[in-house]
Amino acid sequence: MSAVEIRPVHGAEYEALGEIVVNAYLHDGFLTGPDDPYAEFLRDVGSRVVGAEILVAADSERVMGGVTLVPPGSPLAQLAGPSEAEVRALAVAPAGRGRGLGAALASACVERARELDAKRVVLCSQTTMAAAHRVYRRLGFERAPQLDWEPVPDVLLWGFALDL
Numbered sequence: 640m641s642a643v644e645i646r647p648v649h650g651a652e653y654e655a656l657g658e659i660v661v662n663a664y665l666h667d668g669f670l671t672g673p674d675d676p677y678a679e680f681l682r683d684v685g686s687r688v689v690g691a692e693i694l695v696a697a698d699s700e701r702v703m704g705g706v707t708l709v710p711p712g713s714p715l716a717q718l719a720g721p722s723e724a725e726v727r728a729l730a731v732a733p734a735g736r737g738r739g740l741g742a743a744l745a746s747a748c749v750e751r752a753r754e755l756d757a758k759r760v761v762l763c764s765q766t767t768m769a770a771a772h773r774v775y776r777r778l779g780f781e782r783a784p785q786l787d788w789e790p791v792p793d794v795l796l797w798g799f800a801l802d803l
């Protein structure tokens with residue numbers, strides 16, 4: 640396998656990336672099924688790229704994962720205030736996991752947020768997303784309970800934040 644790089648998604652990759660993200664969430668039981676209402680957002684890379692920067696982890700043959708960095712002021716923000724960036728839809732295909740790709744994608748978001756002059760990076764995550772929590776904490780994110788929220792009844796999302 641050739642070297643993996645972290646780079647902006649190409650137009651020809653939108654569909655493949657959308658499937659990778661939905662399948663990554665499904666694989667770990669983080670969606671109720673392919674028709675879960677949140678799957679539509681995760682799959683629709685073409686719409687997401689309008690209000691956000693989408694990065695992929697890819698080698699010369701295939702995309703293995705991706706992440707969405709919502710810049711300050713974007714309507715795609717769920718939690719971020721005016722001078723904050725937000726990380727959304729981090730996912731790596733099961734076959735590519737455990738090699739640091741998730742960490743590299745999240746770290747690239749933090750770097751990009753710094754370049755955009757964001758004061759803080761925020762995100763929310765299901766309480767059972769243990770691998771993601773490990774990635775975020777290793778980068779310095781801390782739990783931010785004031786950002787916790789329930790998108791639908793009985794689904795609690797934990798907030799995390801990193802001051803820049």
Ligand SMILES: CC(C)(COP(=O)(O)OP(=O)(O)OC[C@H]1O[C@@H](n2cnc3c(N)ncnc32)[C@H](O)[C@@H]1OP(=O)(O)O)[C@@H](O)C(=O)NCCC(=O)NCCS
Binds near residue numbers: 738739764768
């Ligand atoms: C979260 C995710 C992107 C991580 O991808 P990855 O490429 O495997 O990430 P990395 O290799 O950088 O690191 C994974 C870390 O999680 C740890 N990990 C994996 N499974 C774990 C588990 N069940 N419990 C705790 N830690 C776990 C690994 O040990 C590793 O940490 P370490 O290097 O300190 O040992 C991937 O698991 C995924 O796509 N999950 C489903 C979608 C999701 O949860 N997204 C988060 C949205 S907020």
